[in-house]
Amino acid sequence: xxxxSQVSSDSYIPxxxxxxxxxxxxxxxxxxxxxxxxxxxxxxxxxIEKIKTLEATQAxxxxxxxxxxxxxxxxxxxxxxxxxxxQVDHALxxxxxxNFGYCELTGDEIGLPRLEAIPFASMSIKALEEFEAGRGNxxxxx
Numbered sequence: 635x636x637x638x639s640q641v642s643s644d645s646y647i648p649x650x651x652x653x654x655x656x657x658x659x660x661x662x663x664x665x666x667x668x669x670x671x672x673x674x675x676x677x678x679x680x681x682i683e684k685i686k687t688l689e690a691t692q693a694x695x696x697x698x699x700x701x702x703x704x705x706x707x708x709x710x711x712x713x714x715x716x717x718x719x720x721q722v723d724h725a726l727x728x729x730x731x732x733n734f735g736y737c738e739l740t741g742d743e744i745g746l747p748r749l750e751a752i753p754f755a756s757m758s759i760k761a762l763e764e765f766e767a768g769r770g771n772x773x774x775x776x
Contacts, residue, residue: 648746655735659746664729666753671722674715681712718754725754737761 648659685708688701728734735744737758744758757765 648750650746654743654746660729660734663734663749663753664726667722667725667729670753671719671726674719674722678712678715678719681708681715684708685712721754721756724756728756739765 646658646662648662652658685705688705688708725734735749736742737744738756739761740758742758742761744755748755748759
């Protein structure tokens with residue numbers, strides 16, 4: 635096994651043949667999460683600036699309607715990005731407390747491919763499917 639701790643998180647890629655949630659993997663995902671958080675903050679800043687510049691006091695009813703639609707879209711974007719920051723912060727906290735990479739409902743491994751796609755995922759695919767199918771309460775009644 636390679637010395638994972640010596641590999642920079644910029645060039646590191648998680649491997650299936652190393653221990654799950656090794657120091658290298660945790661550093662890699664922490665870097666991805668911090669980068670995602672920075673991108674989300676930038677998007678939120680842009681949304682706020684765009685919201686500030688939208689004019690709702692236009693004389694023409696069509697222009698006013700379009701302005702309201704633009705405002706609604708920007709507000710939804712702002713909310714979506716704000717919610718994602720909360721999820722990213724939650725994932726960063728799970729790294730700090732040693733629970734990152736494990737399903738919050740079952741305790742099973744979430745898996746590297748899922749975390750690569752969605753680094754702030756908190757449930758395994760199986761648990762998510764069960765939860766969405768309405769059977770999620772079986773996990774909560776232990």
